[in-house]
Amino acid sequence: MTKKNSDIIAGIAFFAFAGLLYIAAGFMPTRQGGIPALNTGFYPRILAILLAVLSVLMVIEALRINNTNKVESWWNTKTAFLMFAVTLAMLVLYVFVMKLFGFATASFLFITAMMWMLTDKASRKPVLILGISVGITAIIYTIFKMILSIPFPQGLLI
Amino acid sequence: MDLYLSGLQYFTNPAMYLSSFLGVLVGIVFGALPGLTATMTIAVFIPFTFGLSPFIAFAFLLGLYSGSVYGGSISAILINIPGTPSAIATSLDGYPLSQMGKAGEAIGISTISSTLGGFLSVIVLMFAAPAIASVALKFSAEEYVGITLIGLSIIAIISPGSTIKGLISGVLGLIIGIVGMDPITGYPRFIMGHAELLEGIDSIPVMIGMYGLSEMLVQISSSEYKITVKQKLAKLVPPIKDIKQIFGTVVRSSFIGVLIGALPAAGGSIASLVAYGQEKRFGKRKELLGTGIIEGVAAPEAANNASTGGALIPMLTLGIPGDAMTAVLMGGLIIQGLRPGPLLFQQQMPFVSSIFISLLLSVVFMCILGLLGAPVFAKLISFPKKYLIPAIIVFSLVGSYAISNSIFDIWVLIISGIVGFALRKIGLPIAPIILGMILGPLFESNFRRALMLSSGNWATFVQRPISLAFLIIVVLVLAGPAILKRFNKTFIRSN
Numbered sequence: 001m002t003k004k005n006s007d008i009i010a011g012i013a014f015f016a017f018a019g020l021l022y023i024a025a026g027f028m029p030t031r032q033g034g035i036p037a038l039n040t041g042f043y044p045r046i047l048a049i050l051l052a053v054l055s056v057l058m059v060i061e062a063l064r065i066n067n068t069n070k071v072e073s074w075w076n077t078k079t080a081f082l083m084f085a086v087t088l089a090m091l092v093l094y095v096f097v098m099k100l101f102g103f104a105t106a107s108f109l110f111i112t113a114m115m116w117m118l119t120d121k122a123s124r125k126p127v128l129i130l131g132i133s134v135g136i137t138a139i140i141y142t143i144f145k146m147i148l149s150i151p152f153p154q155g156l157l158i
Numbered sequence: 159m160d161l162y163l164s165g166l167q168y169f170t171n172p173a174m175y176l177s178s179f180l181g182v183l184v185g186i187v188f189g190a191l192p193g194l195t196a197t198m199t200i201a202v203f204i205p206f207t208f209g210l211s212p213f214i215a216f217a218f219l220l221g222l223y224s225g226s227v228y229g230g231s232i233s234a235i236l237i238n239i240p241g242t243p244s245a246i247a248t249s250l251d252g253y254p255l256s257q258m259g260k261a262g263e264a265i266g267i268s269t270i271s272s273t274l275g276g277f278l279s280v281i282v283l284m285f286a287a288p289a290i291a292s293v294a295l296k297f298s299a300e301e302y303v304g305i306t307l308i309g310l311s312i313i314a315i316i317s318p319g320s321t322i323k324g325l326i327s328g329v330l331g332l333i334i335g336i337v338g339m340d341p342i343t344g345y346p347r348f349i350m351g352h353a354e355l356l357e358g359i360d361s362i363p364v365m366i367g368m369y370g371l372s373e374m375l376v377q378i379s380s381s382e383y384k385i386t387v388k389q390k391l392a393k394l395v396p397p398i399k400d401i402k403q404i405f406g407t408v409v410r411s412s413f414i415g416v417l418i419g420a421l422p423a424a425g426g427s428i429a430s431l432v433a434y435g436q437e438k439r440f441g442k443r444k445e446l447l448g449t450g451i452i453e454g455v456a457a458p459e460a461a462n463n464a465s466t467g468g469a470l471i472p473m474l475t476l477g478i479p480g481d482a483m484t485a486v487l488m489g490g491l492i493i494q495g496l497r498p499g500p501l502l503f504q505q506q507m508p509f510v511s512s513i514f515i516s517l518l519l520s521v522v523f524m525c526i527l528g529l530l531g532a533p534v535f536a537k538l539i540s541f542p543k544k545y546l547i548p549a550i551i552v553f554s555l556v557g558s559y560a561i562s563n564s565i566f567d568i569w570v571l572i573i574s575g576i577v578g579f580a581l582r583k584i585g586l587p588i589a590p591i592i593l594g595m596i597l598g599p600l601f602e603s604n605f606r607r608a609l610m611l612s613s614g615n616w617a618t619f620v621q622r623p624i625s626l627a628f629l630i631i632v633v634l635v636l637a638g639p640a641i642l643k644r645f646n647k648t649f650i651r652s653n
Contacts, residue, residue, distance in 0.1 A: 003585075006584065006585075007584075007585070010584045014326060021333065024348070028345060028347065029343070029345060035609060035610070035613070035614035038342065038606055038609060038610060040340045040343050040345045040347065043336065043602050043605070043606070044333075044336050044347065047329055047332050047333050047336070050329050051326065051329045051330075051333070054322060054325055054326045054329060055326065057322050058320075058322050058323065058326060061320060061322055071583075072583075074379060074583050075379045075380075076379065076380050076381050077381065079381075080378065080379050080380065080381050081379070083378050083379075084375060084378055084379045087374075087375065087378055087551075088572075088576070091551075091555070091572050091575075092572070094555055094568075095565060095568055095569070098559075098565075099565070103556060103559070107552045107555075107556065110548065110551070110552055110555075111548045111549060111552055114547070114548035114551070115544060115545060115548050118378070118544035118547065118548070119544055132545055132549075136549045136552070140552065140553065140556055143206060144556055144560055149209060150208075150209075150559070150560045150563065151563055152559070153565070
């Protein structure tokens with residue numbers, strides 16, 4: 001995809017978002033007979049209009065500059081995309097594991113899993129990965145639980 | 159004078175020195191690692207300071223601030239990848255120097271210049287801040303509207319990429335700032351049933367997400383994390399004759415740094431680029447710039463550390479961040495329950511004075527650690543990213559929870575990370591979003607207050623002289639580059 005097309009699509013998306021915001025702001029309560037600028041929905045509407053104008057300008061600028069260079073692809077390789085997706089999944093899972101088993105367990109599992117994933121099959125050193133995971137989890141536990149006394153959700157483990 | 163010294167009593171506590179030292183150390187390490195910006199470093203560590211007293215917390219955060227701004231120069235010099243945006247100009251002469259085998263010399267010059275720049279900025283901060291605070295007390299709602307507009311327009315202009323994209327980012331930030339209770343009527347806007355959102359979206363998880371998590375996602379997606387480079391280092395402390403040679407450069411660049419830092423929203427990266435540009439125009443050996451001369455390292459490094467003190471001026475006196483890093487620092491103040499602004503000077507002068515002293519202390523530690531520790535930092539740059547990335551992500555997750563003991567904030571973090579990733583890929587800068595989030599509520603409440611006080615008379619914004627001046631500045635900032643272009647064209651044509 002060319003940079004020009006990417007900008008045009010983004011501009012249209014922002015315009016649509018601005019439109020939604022404008023409509024949503026219309027549902028906010030207004031005060032009859034008061035100064036219009038003081039209504040709850042006034043400021044959001046101004047921002048919506050501003051965003052709409054800017055997104056149109058963005059599209060115009062993209063057309064004018066006509067940058068036909070290719071956009072850097074969002075994900076280098078298929079593997080890169082897979083790693084990105086797995087990372088997202090792990091981020092979401094982290095919250096649930098944290099609630100179920102405790103934040104230290106969740107952190108340990110997360111770090112281990114991610115390091116495992118990011119290392120090439122050939123150069124994986126399980127002992128080193130486990131060692132670093134334990135180490136970092138210990139540091140996090142010490143700082144947040146022991147020094148700062150943050151109350152974490154009570155899970156089955158730590 | 160007693161005002162300044164009122165903070166000194168807190169420095170009998172050894173924890174202050176330890177805290178500052180640790181801050182500088184961590185700051186230098188994180189600043190030196192490419193891919194971890196100074197802003198991100200401060201954002202990720204703010205949750206760590208939550209349980210600490212404000213004095214110790216800020217000794218640590220200011221250490222991070224000074225350390226990371228300086229630390230970016232290390233990787234800029236050694237591997238031509240600036241560790242932070244404020245070190246971009248440093249690589250221009252720094253890397254050629256290291257190619258000539260003079261990496262040690264370059265780092266030594268960088269350390270000394272950063273130290274001198276930092277010192278100057280503390281001095282200016284100490285004298286200018288109380289003066290500005292007393293003027294700021296006279297500010298009313300209209301003036302705050304003007305100054306927030308100035309901040310937003312500056313950040314839009316200076317962000318990399320087109321101004322329009324910068325402005326869109328700023329507006330997106332303002333829109334994020336709408337979420338929560340309307341400041342005047344109390345009506346909940348866009349909270350989607352979550353009571354946690356009544357106070358608005360917490361800015362720190364958003365910052366950590368957009369700066370930290372999204373950067374990690376970008377590195378994973380581009381397999382960038384696989385690249386590591388190795389390097390070696392020699393002698394470090396610069397000889398006196400070198401220091402004499404760069405002295406004029408350092409003084410000029412430091413002033414540039416403080417001034418630019420003091421402008422709302424403009425900070426270290428701009429300051430270092432402008433200083434380098436000025437060295438190209440006025441420097442004694444300007445023809446040699448770019449080939450690897452020490453002035454080329456001294457100028458940007460003095461400027462970027464000088465901007466740290468400068469950026470604290472609007473932050474402390476007006477509550478308007480001087481740059482993205484101080485925007486994050488403000489978050490640190492707010493979680494301690496302190497509101498930056500002129501009242502801080504009236505009610506919390508010992509704390510303000512301890513900030514001045516902490517900044518000074520951080521400069522001292524930075525100098526010592528820089529001169530002694532550079533060989534170690536050089537080794538650390540080659541630490542494999544694949545181990546670092548998961549660690550940083552987990553720090554971000556736990557840190558975001560810790561701020562308000564809220565699982566909700568973790569979701570904010572994750573969503574911000576994804577949104578930040580997408581925006582980076584589209585080419586939108588992140589800094590204006592953060593500034594928009596912080597300045598937005600300030601802007602809206604003052605805007606509506608001004609209109610209420612004037613009974614709906616919009617002319618009030620131009621009737622008050624200071625407010626009018628600010629609005630004119632906004633127009634100049636936004637239209638300036640375009641006008642200059644046209645001016646240059648006609649001028650050249652008529653010649």
